[in-house]
Amino acid sequence: MSLLDRIEACHRHDLARFRPFLVAGERLGYVRHDLAEQFGRFPSVFTAHSDALSVKEHLAQFDSRTAAIDSVARELLDRGIVTGWRNELFPVAVRYGAPPLFDLERALVPVLGVKAYGVHVNGYVRDGEKIRLWVGRRSDDRPIEPGKLDHLVAGGLPSHISPFDNLMKEAAEEASVPKELARRARPAGAISYRMELGGHLRDDTLFAYDLELPADFVPQNRDGEIASFALMPLDEVERILATTERFKFNVGLVVIDFMIRMGHLTPERDDYCDLALALAKGSN
Amino acid sequence: MSLLDRIEACHRHDLARFRPFLVAGERLGYVRHDLAEQFGRFPSVFTAHSDALSVKEHLAQFDSRTAAIDSVARELLDRGIVTGWRNELFPVAVRYGAPPLFDLERALVPVLGVKAYGVHVNGYVRDGEKIRLWVGRRSDDRPIEPGKLDHLVAGGLPSHISPFDNLMKEAAEEASVPKELARRARPAGAISYRMELGGHLRDDTLFAYDLELPADFVPQNRDGEIASFALMPLDEVERILATTERFKFNVGLVVIDFMIRMGHLTPERDDYCDLALALAKGSN
Numbered sequence: 001m002s003l004l005d006r007i008e009a010c011h012r013h014d015l016a017r018f019r020p021f022l023v024a025g026e027r028l029g030y031v032r033h034d035l036a037e038q039f040g041r042f043p044s045v046f047t048a049h050s051d052a053l054s055v056k057e058h059l060a061q062f063d064s065r066t067a068a069i070d071s072v073a074r075e076l077l078d079r080g081i082v083t084g085w086r087n088e089l090f091p092v093a094v095r096y097g098a099p100p101l102f103d104l105e106r107a108l109v110p111v112l113g114v115k116a117y118g119v120h121v122n123g124y125v126r127d128g129e130k131i132r133l134w135v136g137r138r139s140d141d142r143p144i145e146p147g148k149l150d151h152l153v154a155g156g157l158p159s160h161i162s163p164f165d166n167l168m169k170e171a172a173e174e175a176s177v178p179k180e181l182a183r184r185a186r187p188a189g190a191i192s193y194r195m196e197l198g199g200h201l202r203d204d205t206l207f208a209y210d211l212e213l214p215a216d217f218v219p220q221n222r223d224g225e226i227a228s229f230a231l232m233p234l235d236e237v238e239r240i241l242a243t244t245e246r247f248k249f250n251v252g253l254v255v256i257d258f259m260i261r262m263g264h265l266t267p268e269r270d271d272y273c274d275l276a277l278a279l280a281k282g283s284n
Numbered sequence: 285m286s287l288l289d290r291i292e293a294c295h296r297h298d299l300a301r302f303r304p305f306l307v308a309g310e311r312l313g314y315v316r317h318d319l320a321e322q323f324g325r326f327p328s329v330f331t332a333h334s335d336a337l338s339v340k341e342h343l344a345q346f347d348s349r350t351a352a353i354d355s356v357a358r359e360l361l362d363r364g365i366v367t368g369w370r371n372e373l374f375p376v377a378v379r380y381g382a383p384p385l386f387d388l389e390r391a392l393v394p395v396l397g398v399k400a401y402g403v404h405v406n407g408y409v410r411d412g413e414k415i416r417l418w419v420g421r422r423s424d425d426r427p428i429e430p431g432k433l434d435h436l437v438a439g440g441l442p443s444h445i446s447p448f449d450n451l452m453k454e455a456a457e458e459a460s461v462p463k464e465l466a467r468r469a470r471p472a473g474a475i476s477y478r479m480e481l482g483g484h485l486r487d488d489t490l491f492a493y494d495l496e497l498p499a500d501f502v503p504q505n506r507d508g509e510i511a512s513f514a515l516m517p518l519d520e521v522e523r524i525l526a527t528t529e530r531f532k533f534n535v536g537l538v539v540i541d542f543m544i545r546m547g548h549l550t551p552e553r554d555d556y557c558d559l560a561l562a563l564a565k566g567s568n
Binding site (some may be wrong): 274280 | 367379380381382403439443447448469470472473474476489491545546547549550551552553554555556557558561564566
């Protein structure tokens with residue numbers, strides 16, 4: 001096992017298992033073949049062809065499209081085909097920054113394989129030349145990756161909130177970071193990956209932020225998502241990432257990027273270019 | 285014109301104009317078709333087929349391969365087919381970190397389209413929340429991109445020197461950075477690009493370093509490569525990059541990456557993901 005394995009795990013997928021999901025002639029996602037057929041049973045909203053699942057063209061407006069897709073989603077929830085309803089809407093657009101074509105219940109995001117965005121905060125403390133990273137342990141009742149190691153603050157980006165405002169909100173909920181401290185978080189890049197998870201395609205872009213914290217700050221979780229926090233030397237973080245699967249998959253990606261950006265990993269490593277190129281791979 | 289244009293210019297190429305350059309069965313570069321035929325005129329060293337240029341298999345050792353290729357290179361120099369001899373050897377390997385298969389005179393690196401590496405140093409000064417970047421203007425007699433704006437310190441990575449040692453050497457020669465200051469440079473990532481330049485394919489990976497400098501440091505060039513230095517607010521650097529071609533092409537790439545990593549560009553920009561993905565594109 002190696003750092004490279006952690007990155008490559010986040011790019012593993014086989015598009016042959018999926019068909020494109022189209023809205024207004026644009027591919028917005030990838031849906032598993034058997035699930036495409038389930039959506040096709042609602043012919044007033046979806047058309048399932050063998051080569052694509054499309055939203056009907058008469059649903060040409062944001063509101064009508066959002067409502068129609070939502071009604072099918074709730075039907076599929078009733079039938080047990082969709083699970084893990086979150087009551088949270090994510091925007092779905094042709095590309096980042098474009099106006100969304102519709103809003104989608106979060107549970108459906110991986111089901112339709114549409115792009116989602118998130119903010120991940122590397123909360124760290126400087127100790128002379130050394131860096132220590134605040135690492136959370138996810139609660140045992142989390143639907144995804146229970147018990148795994150996580151960022152100080154991380155969260156998906158719902159509709160109608162900017163990345164930075166979302167960061168401020170999550171920083172308060174997940175780690176009780178005071179506003180004046182959270183505000184110092186600095187955006188540091190975007191990392192994309194596309195992987196199969198739970199039979200669905202996750203097509204995510206994570207906005208990485210760095211937040212330098214004073215040595216006396218101690219995070220406290222409020223929303224029950226994190227069981228405990230620990231401040232780990234970056235050497236230990238690296239060892240855990242290189243030799244175990246204890247970190248949540250996409251957190252590992254952002255932390256390896258952090259270790260590269262902070263100069264913890266250096267070009268003197270034979271695998272330095274492999275790591276940098278693998279991190280960039282999600283852009284394909 | 286936009287920042288995105290600056291990045292995309294570094295990825296522009298058409299492989300149809302080139303054929304693979306093979307050594308020991310591995311593709312190590314891309315050579316223009318007409319030049320492949322020139323190399324093919326030395327049949328004891330090269331075989332030019334319509335679909336590839338190969339080094340003869342009997343040249344199976346580093347030393348013999350290096351010497352044989354060098355002798356052809358000098359012939360092509362005499363015939364005016366190769367120009368700009370540098371008297372500097374670059375290592376050529378299957379991948380970064382692997383033992384080189386041969387050393388190659390720098391002038392031949394783009395001609396054979398083999399991968400090269402370089403170090404680029406973002407030398408910056410903090411001024412409260414603001415960042416200013418030291419920018420050099422290349423001398424008017426430089427063979428490549430004369431008069432263009434450049435990094436404080438940058439240089440290709442020759443054989444038998446580590447990236448960091450090369451940085452230390454270039455920092456002294458190009459900007460008179462004292463050793464104890466240059467030593468603080470922190471590696472921050474690798475950026476790859478593949479572009480056509482002067483009829484050749486440049487396939488480069490640049491190691492980005494950040495070097496925070498005290499406000500009273502003033503760089504001075506020693507080797508004649510830089511005509512003058514200026515300390516520019518990042519806003520001005522951004523404006524120049526977005527609206528002109530005054531920066532050397534690959535310097536722009538590393539500086540845009542720096543502006544992303546330092547949080548000067550933020551995810552609130554509609555083109556943030558496009559910029560991050562375009563920077564990562566060289567990994568394809």
